[in-house]
Amino acid sequence: MDEIQIRSTSRSSAEAEPIVLRLKDTVRLVFMPTIVENKHDPDACVKGTFVYQKKSKKNQWENIKDINLNSLRPAEGVQLEIKSAELLHLLRKLADLWRIHHREGIPIGKSRYIKISDQLTELDDFSDDELRQLLEVNSATGMELFKRLAAWLAKTGDQEAVLASLESLEYDSLKQLNVIVSLGNLRRSLHTWETFQTNVDEEFWQNELLKNSFLLSQLFAYPVVVIKGKAYVGGKSFENVGGNIVDFLCKNELSNNAVLIEIKTPATPLLGKKYRNVYTASDDLNGGIVEVLNYANSITKDYQSLISSEPKACEAFEAFKPHCVLIIGNCQRELDSPDKRKSFELFRGGLKDVEVLTYDELFGKVRRFVSLLEKGR
Numbered sequence: 001m002d003e004i005q006i007r008s009t010s011r012s013s014a015e016a017e018p019i020v021l022r023l024k025d026t027v028r029l030v031f032m033p034t035i036v037e038n039k040h041d042p043d044a045c046v047k048g049t050f051v052y053q054k055k056s057k058k059n060q061w062e063n064i065k066d067i068n069l070n071s072l073r074p075a076e077g078v079q080l081e082i083k084s085a086e087l088l089h090l091l092r093k094l095a096d097l098w099r100i101h102h103r104e105g106i107p108i109g110k111s112r113y114i115k116i117s118d119q120l121t122e123l124d125d126f127s128d129d130e131l132r133q134l135l136e137v138n139s140a141t142g143m144e145l146f147k148r149l150a151a152w153l154a155k156t157g158d159q160e161a162v163l164a165s166l167e168s169l170e171y172d173s174l175k176q177l178n179v180i181v182s183l184g185n186l187r188r189s190l191h192t193w194e195t196f197q198t199n200v201d202e203e204f205w206q207n208e209l210l211k212n213s214f215l216l217s218q219l220f221a222y223p224v225v226v227i228k229g230k231a232y233v234g235g236k237s238f239e240n241v242g243g244n245i246v247d248f249l250c251k252n253e254l255s256n257n258a259v260l261i262e263i264k265t266p267a268t269p270l271l272g273k274k275y276r277n278v279y280t281a282s283d284d285l286n287g288g289i290v291e292v293l294n295y296a297n298s299i300t301k302d303y304q305s306l307i308s309s310e311p312k313a314c315e316a317f318e319a320f321k322p323h324c325v326l327i328i329g330n331c332q333r334e335l336d337s338p339d340k341r342k343s344f345e346l347f348r349g350g351l352k353d354v355e356v357l358t359y360d361e362l363f364g365k366v367r368r369f370v371s372l373l374e375k376g377r
Contacts, residue, residue, distance in 0.1 A: 004096060004113040012037035014106050018051075018061075019093045021086040026055045027064075031090055035101050045101045046094050050080060186370045189215060193363040197330060200267045205359075206230070206247055209263065216248065216261060218365045219325060219357060223253040227316050233260070233295050234302025246295045251317040258299060258317045262292040264328040266359040270344055271334065279343040288326045289354045296322040296353070324354045331358040 008014040018030035033048040053061040082090070100113060189212050196204065209215055210229040217224050231249035248261035264284055272280040299306070303319040335341045348356040 002096075002114070004100070006035065006097075006100070006107050006111045006113070008106060008108050008110075009034075012106060016097055018053075019090060021082070021090060028053050028061065029086075030061075031093075033094065033097055035097055035106060037106055043098075046097050183370060183373050185212070185214065186366050186373070190363060190366055190370065193359070193366075197266050197333075197359065200265050202263065202265050205263055205265055209248070215362060215366065216250065218362065218369075219261075219327075219355075220252075220259070220323075222255075224250050224259055225253050226250050232306075233299040234306055244295050244298045246292070246299075249317070252323070255320075256316075256318045258319045258322040259325070260292055260295050260299070260322050261325045261327065262288055262295070264288055264326070266330045266333075268328050269334065270329040270331065270358070271340055274339075277339060278346070279340055281344075281347050285326075285328060285347075285356070288328055289351065289356070292324045292326055292354055296324050326354055326356050327359060327362065328356065329358045330360045332360045 005017045006014050014035045016033045016035065018032055020028055020030050022029035030051050030053055031048050032051055033046055035046055038044045052064040054064050056062050096113075100107070192208060199205070206229060210226070213226040216226060227249045229248055231246055233244050233246050233249065246260050247263045250259040250261060251257065252259060268284045268288075269282040270285055272282045274280075299319050299322060331341075331344065335344055
């Protein structure tokens with residue numbers, strides 16, 4: 001791609017890199033352009049000097065100063081011939097600099113510009129209505145272009161420029177864009193749930209929830225952020241063995257209090273044997289509850305030693321009385337009778353320090369959000 005580099009020399013001027021017009025092994029002819037702020041004629045914004053340069057022993061180009069025009073006698077002169085191809089090249093380069101000044105004025109500091117193709121230049125000159133009509137007629141191409149542009153925006157290093165561009169959008173346009181992005185994420189998560197809800201690999205769900213941590217935020221009435229997945233929360237013996245690892249260490253973003261989330265799989269049973277007209281809780285459900293309570297006890301007792309080994313940890317979270325959550329099972333699939341539903345609700349409703357939620361309840365919240373966003377579009 002054709003690249004242009006510009007360096008400001010003052011508030012009203014900037015130097016561009018030399019425009020090479022004629023090149024030989026050790027000698028070249030260049031034009032040294034300068035962009036200026038011309039208050040009397042804004043269109044007259046580029047000036048410069050023709051210079052012959054010679055390559056030095058250090059392989060650098062240096063100006064040839066053998067001729068002093070001020071020393072010329074009357075009737076003496078110097079003639080500089082510019083060939084047609086060289087002149088065309090010069091005019092095109094100067095036009096590029098004129099366009100930069102026309103759009104941005106004098107660039108501040110060092111700037112780098114990439115010249116886009118003629119097709120993109122024409123696209124940039126379209127009005128909003130013309131561009132909309134073009135993309136509507138070529139919707140498949142427009143969607144592919146949007147995907148590539150979105151991927152580029154996500155990877156670009158200049159996040160502030162991206163945010164500034166988004167903030168400059170009209171409120172309704174920005175709102176609609178937010179809805180589209182949110183819908184995309186939520187629908188993708190729902191598709192994963194509907195496809196893999198019988199998956200018995202706990203590591204799969206660990207990775208899925210960590211990758212889409214916004215799902216975990218749906219569990220709480222207060223704002224929650226994930227600090228770490230598979231987090232060590234203390235509990236090692238003096239022999240440095242037996243440490244406790246919670247699936248997700250989170251925190252209340254307002255109070256900094258720790259939130260501990262332990263997960264099983266959607267296929268993990270919720271209930272055990274039938275006892276008269278009710279059902280007992282399954283071993284996995286009971287075990288998961290005791291497990292997350294143990295993690296809460298561990299992180300509370302060992303908090304000082306944890307933050308002493310990780311000084312930044314005290315800034316990340318506090319351990320007053322951690323909120324404990326267990327995500328397990330699929331109630332719609334398993335609780336297929338009134339007695340089973342009653343037994344499960346009586347059991348988890350009587351729990352004091354652990355909140356038990358099922359996967360289908362979690363993704364049920366996601367489905368309701370999708371419905372709300374689709375109606376609000």
